[in-house]
Amino acid sequence: xxxxxxxxxxxxxxAPAPAKAESRDLKDIEKLFVACARNxxxxxxxxxxxxxxxxxxTILHEVGTRVLTPEDTKRLIYEIMSPPQRQRFEEExxxxxxxxxxxxGRYRINVFLDRGTVAVAARRVNTEIPSFEQLHLPEGxxxxxxxxxxxxxxxGPTGSGKSTTxxxxxxxxxxxxxxxxxxxxxxxxxxxxxxxSFFNQREIGIDVDSFxxxxxxxxxxxxxxxxxxxxxxxxxxxxxLIASETGHLVFGTIHASSAAQCIxxxxxxxxxxxxxxxxxxxxxxxxxIICQKLLPSCREGVKMVPAIEIMLTNSTIQKLIQSGExxxxxxxxxxxxxxxxxxxxxxxxxxxxAGLVSKKVGMAYSPNPEQLKMNLQGIFLGEDRKILG
Numbered sequence: 001x002x003x004x005x006x007x008x009x010x011x012x013x014x015a016p017a018p019a020k021a022e023s024r025d026l027k028d029i030e031k032l033f034v035a036c037a038r039n040x041x042x043x044x045x046x047x048x049x050x051x052x053x054x055x056x057x058t059i060l061h062e063v064g065t066r067v068l069t070p071e072d073t074k075r076l077i078y079e080i081m082s083p084p085q086r087q088r089f090e091e092e093x094x095x096x097x098x099x100x101x102x103x104x105g106r107y108r109i110n111v112f113l114d115r116g117t118v119a120v121a122a123r124r125v126n127t128e129i130p131s132f133e134q135l136h137l138p139e140g141x142x143x144x145x146x147x148x149x150x151x152x153x154x155x156g157p158t159g160s161g162k163s164t165t166x167x168x169x170x171x172x173x174x175x176x177x178x179x180x181x182x183x184x185x186x187x188x189x190x191x192x193x194x195x196x197s198f199f200n201q202r203e204i205g206i207d208v209d210s211f212x213x214x215x216x217x218x219x220x221x222x223x224x225x226x227x228x229x230x231x232x233x234x235x236x237x238x239x240x241l242i243a244s245e246t247g248h249l250v251f252g253t254i255h256a257s258s259a260a261q262c263i264x265x266x267x268x269x270x271x272x273x274x275x276x277x278x279x280x281x282x283x284x285x286x287x288x289i290i291c292q293k294l295l296p297s298c299r300e301g302v303k304m305v306p307a308i309e310i311m312l313t314n315s316t317i318q319k320l321i322q323s324g325e326x327x328x329x330x331x332x333x334x335x336x337x338x339x340x341x342x343x344x345x346x347x348x349x350x351x352x353x354a355g356l357v358s359k360k361v362g363m364a365y366s367p368n369p370e371q372l373k374m375n376l377q378g379i380f381l382g383e384d385r386k387i388l389g
Contacts (some may be wrong), residue, residue, distance in 0.1 A: 018374040029076045030101050033058065035063070036124060037104050044107075046073045046120040057303075060120040070117040077111055077120050095207045098125075098188070108187040108300075126190045129171040135164065136302075136356060138347065140310040140340030141290060145172045150287035151244040151267075153231070155256040160293050161306050162253045164190045168225060169251065172320045173197060173225060183227040184214040195226075204229075215239030219246065228252040234269045241278075244285045258344075258367075259311040259333060260326040283321040288312050291344070295351065295365050307354045307365060312340055334380060345372045352376065 026034065032052060036044050041054035041061075048070040051062040079084060082101055088322075089095040093113045099122075100106040106125040111118065132142050146153050152169075154162045155233040167190040173179060186204035200221065201207075208214040211228065212235035213317075218226055231237040231252040231311040244250040256262035263282065267275050311317065316332050333341045344367050351357040359376070366372040374380070 020324050026101075029080055030104070032076075033101050033104055033107060033122075033124075034346075040282055042124055044120070044122040044124075046076060047114060048073050048117045048119070063289050073120060074118040076110075077118060081111070096187070098203060098206050106188075106191060123187070125188055126167075127193075128388060129167045129190055129192070130263045132168060132172070135161075135168055135295070136305045136351075136354075137165065137168065138308060138310065138314065138340075138342065138350070140342065141165065141169070141308065142172065143312070143340045144288045144290065145169050145176075147249055149244060149247045149249050150239060150285050151250045151252065151282075151289045153262055153286070153290070154251065154253050155259075155262045155291045156253075156293055157255060157257070161304075162292065165290065165306070166251055166253065167192075167290060169226070170227060171195075174199070177224075179224040181225040181227070182221055182223040183219055183229075184208070184211060184218065185227070185229040186211070211236040212239065215243070219243055219248070221276065225249045226251070230254070231266065231269075237266060237269055241281055241285060245277060245281065256291065257293075258291055258330070259309060260329050262289050262291065263321065263326050263329075268273045279321055280326065283313075283318045286313055286321070293344075293365065295348075295361055297356050298361070299356050302356065305351055307351060307357075308342070309344045309347065310341050314339065345375050346380070348372060349375045 023367070033099065036054060039054055039056055041056045043055035045053040045055070046068060047053070048068055051067055051304055052062055054061050054063055081089070081097070085095060085097055091109055095111045096109070098106060098108055103168060107122045109120065109122045111120055113119070154166055156162050157201045170181060170183070171192065173181065174192060174195045174197040177196060181192075181197050181199050183199065183201045184204070185201065188201055192199045192201065202214055204211060204214070211232070215228065215236060216239065226243055226248050228236055228240045228250065231240060231254045239250070240250045240252050253263055254262055256265045258308045266282070267278055270278050289311040292306045294304040295307050297303060297305045311329065311333050314332070314336070317329055320326065320328050320332065330343060334343045334346065337346065348357065348362040348366055349372070352362050353358055363372060
């Protein structure tokens with residue numbers, strides 16, 4: 001990794017600024033952003049008592065030799081904060097904002113207090129969106145981008161690649177359809193370039209105060225496709241569901257480990273008396289659930305690959321959702337490979353056979369290792385122990 005020089009006033013030597021940035025003198029923190037971009041760092045940390053820290057490929061690296069003082073960190077960040085932002089930070093002691101440097105990129109910045117001194121965490125917003133092939137996504141995921149209306153949920157734990165999969169899906173729509181796409185995110189993780197479609201990207205805390213407020217007005221903005229960063233409460237999911245009922249294609253995320261658990265999590269957002277009505281709405285408007293987790297790859301040049309469960313709502317799944325028989329959905333997924341569906345074990349089998357994941361890793365990450373052993377021999381059983389397909 002290319003290192004910056006020891007003094008803050010020498011940071012411009014760490015990376016030559018792009019031509020657009022050369023037209024003006026860069027502030028010290030902008031020089032750090034240049035170095036960040038050159039080193040392909042995802043995050044920048046400024047903490048009194050520490051050197052500048054970059055996160056590159058998930059690993060933290062100390063940069064240069066100079067240890068930052070409390071005065072350094074405050075001066076660096078205050079240079080790019082507006083007077084209202086400074087006032088808000090001093091009142092609330094925490095501030096989120098976005099900052100762009102022409103020719104370099106956009107950063108999502110959090111300023112906070114650390115034992116009474118100013119500290120900073122800045123994340124570089126991605127502009128390069130990987131393709132289905134680069135992400136090793138199955139064809140069933142691409143199929144999801146072809147829906148005209150309804151709701152699509154991408155589920156998984158934190159750090160499982162949900163945002164990247166959604167960015168890939170939206171960029172495919174962007175390349176192939178003439179649409180208006182509105183995203184509501186906290187924070188914006190990928191910057192989209194208009195292609196066949198055009199985007200409005202709204203960031204919570206910067207462009208709009210909250211998810212419910214953004215969703216309240218989004219249908220008046222004439223969208224065809226809506227991305228809701230996270231279905232975290234009743235208001236955001238309710239608004240997303242209503243938008244899907246009125247002819248929009250809505251993408252959202254939730255923390256869940258399987259399609260059945262995802263439906264349960266969504267229902268748990270609502271009081272018991274509303275759940276039967278929500279089930280009816282889900283049965284007719286939920287088009288797909290994509291659950292994923294990242295597995296270490298054994299192929300040279302590939303670090304992680306996603307194991308993906310895909311549920312595509314068909315008439316059988318509609319009936320199971322309506323009747324509350326969510327546990328039976330897993331069998332339908334397992335037997336629906338011809339429709340583009342697959343469960344985690346079927347996904348892991350494909351990754352192993354493609355030489356992307358070792359059997360040892362596959363067993364470690366499988367939700368049912370004994371079943372995976374049988375799957376690797378070509379035997380797929382339902383919960384009733386009957387052979388599927």
